[in-house]
Amino acid sequence: MPLPKSLRRPVRRTSSSSTSQHQRKKCRMCNNLDPRGHASSSYQSEAAKEPLASLSLVLDALSLSKTKQGTCRFCHVLTLVLDAFFEGWRGARVRVNVDLKEKATIKVSLDEERWKQETVEIYAGSATRAPWPTLGTAHHIPVNSGSDETFNFIRRCIQGCIANPKHTACKFTCKSSISAPRRLLDVGKSSSPVRLIDTQGKKFQYAALSHCWGSSPLFMTTKSNWAKLAANISFDALPPLFQDAIIITRQLGLRYIWIDSLCIIQDSLRDWELESSKMGSIYQNSYITISATNSGDSSARCLLERRKPVKIPYENTTGKEFALRARKILNHHPSHATHGGPAKPIGPLTSRAWALQEHVLSTRILHYTATELLFECKTSYRCECMPERRAYPTTPSLIPKAVASKKTGAVWQAWQRIVEQYSSRNLTVATDKLPAISGVASKIRKATHSDYLGGLWMNNLASDLLWHANPTAAPTSAHRTALDAWRAPAFSWASLDVPITYTILDDEENDTFIPTVTLITCSSTPSGYNPLGTITDASFTLRGPTIPATLCSEQHQGKWEYTLLITGTSTIVINHDCLLVDTDLEADDRQQKTVRRARSDDSLRPFKAPVLCFSLARYDSCVAGLVLGVSGRTNAAWERLGTFAAGTEALRGTEDKELVLV
Template sequence: MRFFSIPSQALVAFLALGSVSARVLTKRDSPVLPGLWADPNIAIVNNTYYLFVTTDGFEGWGGNSFYWWKSPDLVSWTKGEKPFLVLDGKNGNVPWATGNAWAPGFAARGGKYYFYHSGNNPSVSDGHKSIGVAVASHPEGPWKAQSTPMIKGTSDEPIVSNQAIDPAAFQDPKTGKWYIYWGNGVPVVAELNDDMVSLKSGTWKRITGLQDFREGLFVNYRKGTYHLTYSIDDTGSVNYRVGYATADNPLGPWTYRGVILKKDESKGILGTGHNSVINIPGTDEWYIAYHRFHIPDGGGFRRETTIDVLPIKKDTGLFGEVTPTLESAHIINISPGSNIVMVLCSVCETIPWDNLPPTPTDEILIVSSDNAYLQEFWEWPRDCKGYSHYQSLEALNSSAEDLGCGLCRLIYKQVEFCRLKLEELQLGREEDSEFRHAWPLWEFWITKRPDGDGFWILSYTDNNREGLVRLLAAIGINDPLSSVIAGRPVEHDGESPNAISRAIGWIDECNRHSACCHHDTLLPSRVIDVGDNRSSPYVRLWETGGIETGDYIALSYCWGKSPQYTTTKSTLNDRKRQIPISDLPQTHQDAIKLTREFGIGYLWIDSMCICQDDYDDWERESARMLSVYANAYLTINASKGNDSSSGLFYKSSTREYFEFEHTYGGIRGRALACEVPFEEAMQHAYIQLKDDPVSHRGWTLQERVLSRRTLFYSGGQMMFECNHGFRKEDGWAIDGRFPRISSQPQMVSNDQTKDTDLSVSTSELLRSWYQLLATYGGRKLTKPSDKLPAVSGLASIMAERLNDEYVAGHWRSLLITELPWQPGDCKRVPEYRAPSWSWASVDGGIGIRLKGSGYSPLAEVLDVKVNLKGTNPYGEVTEGRLLIQGPMQRLCLSTEGWDPDRPRLSSQGSLVLCTTSTYLETRPQYDFDAFADDRPRLERKFVQSLDGLELYALILLACSHGEDHYIALMIVREQGSGEYRRVGILTLTDETLGWKPGEQRKGERPIITLI
């Protein structure tokens, strides 16, 4: 700022020098503000940069007004239409001050903004300046100044500086306390009271450790260190410059680090000082705003404001020396994915983050439409409303817009989206329609987010149903500093050091879980040796002989249609000598990089570690999938990639974060708030990653289930799954894992001891197996013949646990229950890969009922013969025959009135049972196995294929609960043989049949062969 002991002769001398030196300049793109402005205080409020500056060009620094300028990008600036504070006694709006509007400071807290400034105070007899405060509800005003100064600058105060000038406010992110720094010649700091307009008694402290301090204190915090910058020499001197010191707390003592900004006469840049510093949200980029002599005719009273890069030293993390430029800052838009320092309204500021009411566990979720934003709950208890937020839409909007509360803005954005979607659904419906969607009362209540840090915003509805609640918004809370909150800002680049460090942290934490303990195991037959040199451009294929132990990483990915880098009989020896990494698909290259980063020596990739044109090798190694994935140190899942060329590392779409102060778990700090898509906030099924390409591929299901732990590189962020649970970067987490064989993680482990407890019920195992098959059915395979091999690892575990024989995808002892598997949108494949009675003969979702679920068998399997293509009992089959005895009924098809294009329920159609020559009026419910995407066309084709064939019902099960009925296979007799094949299933009744199958003696039941 300015000091009053400089002789006028010296002032004339440096003014002249400044003018002469500046005249060498011919072209420049700075300053950032046109004209004469000084003492810039830079700040960011809700996506906007602000500069609060003093007017210049007045002898004796006699300007009496303050202006704000704002910018979206640090380059294009707009000035407020008029000064927001004028220090002119009764003619101005600061009652105690007349002139000398000097160096301001700025702070935001609790929905309010505070502007600290110096000014001439006529009531102070010795002529010293005073410091006052103005308050506003928006950074652009209107501002209301306090009637008296906060710091008078008189001798009766605890510490007297030469001048009470240059106030700068700072909040300690560790404690949440606010401080004000000021002074001229004598630097002073004191703690602000909660009202932000007065100082806490007994907290005044003289700052020590600075060298050549003159004025202009400013404090920042970065990674555990407090950084203090200040001005040296007089503002009228060409040598005006910025000094720098650091400390481990906001009060010091401070360690002097030298000068970081000074003149550059070769560019005509002189008098560089009185700075403020900002960090660009979401980055580690820092900028310094300061004034200098106006170019080319400036001096101590004629200064201009500019901005330059403030470098960070990589080795120490300290501020580096600034290079003053004539170009100034380049365009820096605040990314929507950045964390913006956010002002909270008084309602949001009092939210009890660590004591929010929980979400009731017995609520019933109702999905009111296909839109994930329209969720409602029944049975919500009235005594669990939640924490009260704003009780009207108008109040919420006012806080978001008028008070500038960033958190309310996030909430309102989601609430408005929900409201618009509801209006779309309501359009054209009568108010009293029974289909009318429950309309929110717009009274907002907060409950803790069930599966992550953050909260839900809910509202009761206007219908008469008790306890009907609609979810209106979901907000996630992340914390980049504290260990109290699990979530962290999502990395934009999955390859960044921060992302890799986070993944390593998850693995380290997993290593401490008893359910995830890992021991050295035998390496697979072949692995990729990534070497000890992380920068080596080569790897090699290593054959272990089946006797070496160690850690390795397995890769799970989609092969896709792109050409694969494979190992064949002819390339095997070359692969063992050397593999140039640059020849590999991007996914493989990225997996090698990660394996090296994690400090693991070996990597397993199926296309490279299995000889792809050697069937014996392929069958032997694919049968070992269980041990490959179950024993891997880690599985890396290229979840987002359509093929091996896609790569692992994502470039995520940026997520909008707002930074705010909070107290959580007794720790005061800053946290980041962000919107959470409702499909993430609501559905545990989110962990199925159903939209990721890898979740559509057949082999990857068992790779995920068998893996001890998996690191997913999804399209938006990293995710981690282990036997302890599932988590994402943003803090979303649940216990357990999906899909899985059992709730007991050791069920998929190959390193069990004799003491391992495997006391899991058969029904639990079967339920998990059937769920896995339902998930697997619709997945795609590059080679259709892999239908059984792609789950052979899972099947081998189940066979051991169930102590049962595996026959073409089924369990020998459960065949009667499993044979009537329910087809979904299925279709049969043209090539043979399984008998017709096996679910493996179709592509598409299937369902299998549990044994004993109210059904009793009426048929009996007398013999089973399955021919394997190789030696793997869970692999490919070439033939499968069942000798089965059970009640049968001849069926007939009638196409009278048949229209496959007409939508129908399963009980409607043209399949009619014939017992004699007369059709019965009662028709059975049925499903063919052959229908998928194009049902009408396929149904026509299928019905045509049955022409001339004998159609039968093979009755397998009788239902004894509810209405009695029978479950049967729909089968056709192969022409020229006595064998039958399955074509569908159907449900029959005594009325439909005209007789009771259960009363038929066993000797009267036919014996047939199903193929």
């Protein structure tokens, strides 16, 4: 269809008044995809000669879909892009987010769950000049993740890390005996057989694979097939993902790779506990970690064809055609709003609990995502769409930077940020909750020399106890209940399957944070060979201020709320760990009314029942602590129900007591 005459008229440049008139004719909906001259435009100089404009537009999808071709050539570009990447957007009641920045690419996304984290990038073809002055170009991304271009990018990233004297955190020597995996896959050359070897304590340069196991049967080592796999493993018998991992290993000039399902004897509890307890060192000391971020299981390859960029036709006012491109990207870049990072790779692997410590502890890691390859080390970050080295914080740098700061508080904060992410991830085997983060715990213990008990550190106990369920990260929070089987003491976040967060204090509150409890004793009973892994029992005795209270349960708009009544104060809303019920316990030959965590088969009802408030710390003019109920599992002990925070006047009548928490 030919362009309307109104769009074919050349732009007049004879005077400033004509320019102003042209500016006023910008499309009211899309502002001609120009970040300048809009009421919401912002300008940041950033030491540049001219200030750069940026603009975020929120458009109505229904209105945009009704835009007729020829009305606005820029709106037409948007509709073509949406048609190409977001099937079903027409007729949907969604918001179209358009992020514009001068001399940069245009980012387009839809505000709906089915398109969550999906972003399309519009950019100018590099071979021609941009069709309008504010549109930027983008780096070429190979259409195959196994291409020579991508492998050359990987080699440059690795060598740039190894050779850079500033990458001190990335240097290691593998001198510790625990760093050597018990077994490795010897992949040799393409013509060589693949076989499982016993390292016998020797040191090897090896890659490691981080991957989703998935629900399908997995190729694994057992007691019965160990001898056969040590002789020869047919390459064709391996699942596609393992084949790709071997190809990557060979391409990088390595001979050995560690894959958990093959290098740990899976039906030997002793072998699994011993080797999984060394997981942190195994990933830290690997030459490179291959992260199959976009693979849901071992049948999904990581070396594959990517979707090619889509050509978008565009003509300017003179009828000249330009090369516009659009491609899907994943919004993994560090955010300046969060002080620059760290980067967040996107894919099925990022929802798995075991994979988090593999990400945190690796020295260098390759993320194979749906759209491109990302490289992280303990110092910098690069990706195929931004191949220049970036000094952003990275996930592998969290612990090294905290330790290097020589501030113990920084290490505790790093641990708590990791636990917050970890608690939102999924586990196939519920009892892996503590083992799957024990590698990180091992690094924290080495840095702080603190005792560890069920996910909490005794040298940071008051702060660690002030975790609470995060309702913003758990839409189904109204249906949370206690676990059917005991996994950890109630005072530990590991006792529940809910995303958690910690009490965040500002600098002034942090400076005045003073624990009000004293640790008397603590004990835990590991169930196996990993002292930081699964436990069968744990408790500690604390001394601190207590005050009796009444806990009230009421339902508001379908959600249960719990409030404290303390004599002489107003009501205090608590952060409950999960749904709660009142109960009667037999104690000292009499019934005692209390509150406990609800189980999945409990009937919920309003109640008023006695509880105990236990102050943990004071900061500024506040006091924070635990809400406790009498334990039905251990005599003369208490179990956690939630946390509270109130003004110091609320707990004036406290009495110091020694309490056993289980």
